[in-house]
Amino acid sequence: MRNAAAIVVLFAAVVGLQAVEAQRAPLGLPQGATGNMLYVRSAAFMKRAALSYDALVADAYWIRTVQHYGGTKIANAAGSGATGKQYDLLYPLLDLTTSLDPYFDVAYRFGAVFLAEPYPAGAGRTDQAIALLRKGLRTQPQKWQLAEDIGFVNYWWVHDYTQAAEWFNRAGDMPDSPNWLKPLAAVTLAQGGNRASSRRLWTEIRDHSDYDWLKNQARFRLSQLDAMDEIDILTRAVDTYRARAGAPPRNWLDLVRAGLLRGIPVDPERHVLQLDPQTGKVTLAPDSPLNPLPDPERPA
Amino acid sequence: MRTVRLIAVNVFKESVRDKILYNLVIFAVLMISTSYLIGQLTAGQDVKIIKDLGLASISIFGLLIAVFIGIGLVWKEVEKRSIYTLLSKPIRRGEFVVGKYFGLVLTLVINVTVMTLAFYAVVGYMGWAAPESVRAAWPSPAADPAMLKAVVLIMIELMLVTAIALFFSTFSTPFLSAMLTAGLWVIGHFNDDLRNLGSYVDSPAAVWLGKALYYVLPNFAAFDVKAQAVYGQPVPMGYVGLTALYGLTYVALVLVGAVTIFSRRDFK
Numbered sequence: 009m010r011n012a013a014a015i016v017v018l019f020a021a022v023v024g025l026q027a028v029e030a031q032r033a034p035l036g037l038p039q040g041a042t043g044n045m046l047y048v049r050s051a052a053f054m055k056r057a058a059l060s061y062d063a064l065v066a067d068a069y070w071i072r073t074v075q076h077y078g079g080t081k082i083a084n085a086a087g088s089g090a091t092g093k094q095y096d097l098l099y100p101l102l103d104l105t106t107s108l109d110p111y112f113d114v115a116y117r118f119g120a121v122f123l124a125e126p127y128p129a130g131a132g133r134t135d136q137a138i139a140l141l142r143k144g145l146r147t148q149p150q151k152w153q154l155a156e157d158i159g160f161v162n163y164w165w166v167h168d169y170t171q172a173a174e175w176f177n178r179a180g181d182m183p184d185s186p187n188w189l190k191p192l193a194a195v196t197l198a199q200g201g202n203r204a205s206s207r208r209l210w211t212e213i214r215d216h217s218d219y220d221w222l223k224n225q226a227r228f229r230l231s232q233l234d235a236m237d238e239i240d241i242l243t244r245a246v247d248t249y250r251a252r253a254g255a256p257p258r259n260w261l262d263l264v265r266a267g268l269l270r271g272i273p274v275d276p277e278r279h280v281l282q283l284d285p286q287t288g289k290v291t292l293a294p295d296s297p298l299n300p301l302p303d304p305e306r307p308a
Numbered sequence: 309m310r311t312v313r314l315i316a317v318n319v320f321k322e323s324v325r326d327k328i329l330y331n332l333v334i335f336a337v338l339m340i341s342t343s344y345l346i347g348q349l350t351a352g353q354d355v356k357i358i359k360d361l362g363l364a365s366i367s368i369f370g371l372l373i374a375v376f377i378g379i380g381l382v383w384k385e386v387e388k389r390s391i392y393t394l395l396s397k398p399i400r401r402g403e404f405v406v407g408k409y410f411g412l413v414l415t416l417v418i419n420v421t422v423m424t425l426a427f428y429a430v431v432g433y434m435g436w437a438a439p440e441s442v443r444a445a446w447p448s449p450a451a452d453p454a455m456l457k458a459v460v461l462i463m464i465e466l467m468l469v470t471a472i473a474l475f476f477s478t479f480s481t482p483f484l485s486a487m488l489t490a491g492l493w494v495i496g497h498f499n500d501d502l503r504n505l506g507s508y509v510d511s512p513a514a515v516w517l518g519k520a521l522y523y524v525l526p527n528f529a530a531f532d533v534k535a536q537a538v539y540g541q542p543v544p545m546g547y548v549g550l551t552a553l554y555g556l557t558y559v560a561l562v563l564v565g566a567v568t569i570f571s572r573r574d575f576k
Contacts, residue, residue, distance in 0.1 A: 059497045060532035064364040067357045071346075111447075111539050114353045218445030 046097050051107030058108060066109035073101040073115070077122045077130075084128035095131035098122055102140055113153070116144035118221060120157050124165045134165045153218075155179035156189060163196060163209060173197035188212050207233050231276040232298050239290045239301075242273055242281065246288045256288030311399055312407040319411020320418075323377060328415060331369050335423050338365060339430045355434050355450050359538045362427035363458055367534075369423065370416055370466040371493070377415070378473025379485035381408040382570065391575060402567040409474050409563060416466050424459050448540025457548050458537035464555035465531035469493060471562040472526070478570040495521075496528030526558055 048054050058065040080093045102119040106112055122130055124137035138161055144154045159175030162168045173196040180189035192212060195205045207230065214226035245268040249257050252266070260283055263269040273281045279296040283289075292299050323329070342361055346354050382405065385391040394404060428451050435443065435450025448454070472492055476485035501508075502525070505518030530551050533543045 056498070056501075059494065060367070060529065060534065061364050063360045063535045063538060067353075067360050070353070070357075109535065111535070112353075112356075114356075218441075220442065 046100050046104075049100050049104070051104050054104055055108055062108045066105050066112055066115075069101055069105040069108065070112065070115050073098065073105060073119065073122075076101060081129060093128075095122070095127075095133075098131050099133065099136045099140070103143075106140065106143060110144075110147040113144070113151070114219065116141055116154055117157055117219070120161060121222075121225065124161045126165070134161055137161050137165075150182050152179040152182035152185035152189070155182060156185075159193075159196075160209070160213075164206075169196050186212075186216055188216070203233060203236065228298075232301055235275045235292060235296075235298050236301055238273065238275065239281065239292075242269075242283075242290045243288075245269060246283070246290060250288055256285060257283065258285045259283060311403045312410060315399075315404060315407025316409075316411035316414055319381070319408055320414045323412070323415040326377075328373060328377065329419070331373065332419065332422050332426070335365055335369055336426050339426055343430050343434060355431060355438070355446055356538060358431055358434060359450075359455065360534070362423075362431065363455065363462070363534045363537065366420055366423045366427065366459060367462045367465070370420055370462065371469060373416060373419060374412070374466045374469040375473050375486055375489050375493075377412055378470045379477045379482045379489065381412060381474055382477045383480075383482050383485070386575070395575070401571045405474065405478065405567045405570050406563060409471060409566075412470050412474070413467055416470065417463065420459065420463050420466070424456070448538075452537070452540060454540065454543065455537040457543045457545075458534050460548060461531040461533055461551055461555075464552050465528060467559050468526055468528075468531075468555050468562070471559045471566070475562045475566040475569075478566045479573070492526065493528055496526045497532075499525065499527040499529050527554070531555065 048057070054065065055062055076097050077095065080095050083093045098119075102115055102123070105115045105119075109115070120137040120141050123140065124130060124132075124134045126132045138158055141154050141158045141161070145151065145158075148154065155175050156179040159172045159179060162175060163172035166172075173193045176189050176193035176196060179185055180187075180193060192209060195208060210226045210229045210233070214223050214230060217223050217226065245263055246256060249263055249266055249268055253262075257263050257266075260269060260272050260280075264271065275281055275292055275296055275298055277297050279293040279298075282291045282293055284291070292301065339358070339362060343354070343358050346357050385394065395401065432451040438450070443450075469489065473485060473489045476488045480488070495502075499522055502518040502522040506515040509515065509518075533547075535541075536543050
């Protein structure tokens, strides 16, 4: 009976002390430090150390990759990039994952997006993204999805349309590749960087990708393109109003009253678009999830 | 033969009394909780990770049982002095060792079978619950029967580990037996390095020794087809058959060694 009482008291003390610990402010780290360490960077050593469980260790590294990317991205989004958190472990983690399990397709494909996305949403390392995908192609030379992804990185982030078209073409030559890759290569080469070819690329990914995460990325990019089209139309309406009235509209109601708009314009995510009464510039609402839009001067 | 069966059944009953089968509950909880959590922790590849985890867990749980029960099989009887009572009965020493071995193998077979059923139930459910578009991205069906080839080879590997643990247990202490068994198991995963030692060292004697060890030591790496099973890569029946034959032959060799050593031991 006394032992049971002691167990209850000690258990309550442990939980209580943990509750007190939880109230304490976390110990600080220097600005920019992630607090993460990668103790083993050698894939060759890790492959040996994992004995016959290399696929399971690869899974653990993949989960850590996703946590590192997601955690850094969320921290940067919360601090608008001011936290200075870096994706410094992203490539080493992806390299370990894919060395331990060379057939881990998702690690190549999602990893390339994590690496290529510009900072602070991603590491902004298109060179590493392409290197990772090329590593995948060395293991699986006929994997058209990896070649397509190299074309995609070149198209969307490097803006090298010649390279993009070449890789779309190579992907189209691979066994079991879909028939839309060759036309996509031709369109990319002829009109690379314009909004129509971007729309075509994202539509193909949305309609044909095997992975929900990539489909969602494509839906997001298509919504951004819709918003950009909408902003172009509204900008023309503002210009027409300015030509008629001699000054930019003060708000959307001015355009509605002038018969240039049917109602208050919203973006595809249902956020009201912003109109600058001084300059007449049309932009997304600051809290719209579609921010930031791609540079209108670059491929849209 | 009847004596061997009686000893084997007794070892199995003892393992049930020792609550060895509780590991099945841990395995089931691990599989079910992981299948729920993994979707929250990672982007895509839930089924691949569950398959990796399931097959690795079957192997690890089995290894722990094979090593930690195997090393005490004979030693415990000697330590408790019950060996005197046993050997005073019409039981040959060889029957005693082989009976002990098959008792633990029976425990392992039941463990592995139940874990495999639980594993297939979890991946089968994941396959059933996933939409068609998600399933299309998987390299092989969730409950791919071809994974049974990996399970069969894991079982043969466990039988070999059990034989090695029992072998050491016939003349050594449990601690030393565990160390030696684990050491052989680890070295057995570096067999390719032993064969290719010439790439790392210049000494012809070392290269020759490496090649000799490659042929002599148990090649545990050969039993590992987990990655191929998970990715739906072909594992020819010829490979499974030859590897199983290699494993069973090695088991026979180690058991004969164990019986020989145990037969010569003086318990006076």
